[in-house]
Amino acid sequence: MNFDSNPSTLGRFDSVARSDAEVRAEFLKKTYFHLAGSIWAFMLIEWVLLQLPVEGLVAGMIGSPMSWLLVLGGFMGVSYIASRWALDAVDIKKQYMGLGLYVVAEAVIFLPLLYVAKTYYPDVIPAAGLLTLIIFTGLSGVVFMTRKDFSFMGGVLRIATFVALGVIVGALLFGFSLGLLFTCLMIALASGYVLYETSNVLHHYRPGQHVAASLALFASVALLFWYILQLLMRLQSRD
Helix, strand or coil, X not given: CCCCCCHHHCCCCCCHHHXXXXXXXXXXXXXXXXXXXXXXXXXXXXXXHHHCCCHXXXXXXXXXXXXXXXXXXXXXXXXXXXXXXXXXXXXXXXXXXXXXXXXXXXXXXXXXXXXXXXXXXXXXXXXXXXXXXXHHHHHHHHHXXXXXXXXXXXXXXXXXXXXXXXXXXXXXXXXXCCHHHHHHHHHHHHHHHHHHHHHHHHHCCCCCCHHHHHHHHHXXXXXXXXXXXXXXXXXXXXX
């Protein structure tokens, strides 16, 4: 799940939006450079993992509802710590540790899904990556062209996230399928996070917080990719 940065903690009066054009341009360049680096690092880690004999690890992670709940719980805890480190206002090493920790955690949590996709639906992985890129670019373009502040979406997104978590936990405990509709709704939620986090990058982060900004964007991209990949796998399984 996505751990967004609350705009109320980022500062409004010393934000990048109130800085001069050179500072804004430098912040955006650093943010998206770190986002691209995070995505490439994720892809590299995932590629390495998938070259290893990970069948036992994957089976241990998803072998039972309780084991997957423990994995999800661990991921949420690590994500929270990584987000807090990335927002550290003083220690740049801690910021990078937070971003690196989050990328590694995402690679681990993605491993079962990508292992199944690689084994049974290999064609959907690049297709899901391309669709994720198209949607992310389009939504980011909306924010940058309109200059609209989507921070008002934060509360709704957080409520929707907790509801979705409840549904996921319920599905794991009681054994019911979430279905295609839930997957589509989660893609919509992830798209909302892309709008929200891109808006925060434009309006609410302070100069020097590009690492935290890139982590928030990466979390949104990962969430979007997760459910687009699931959607394509579900659709292909029906053929």
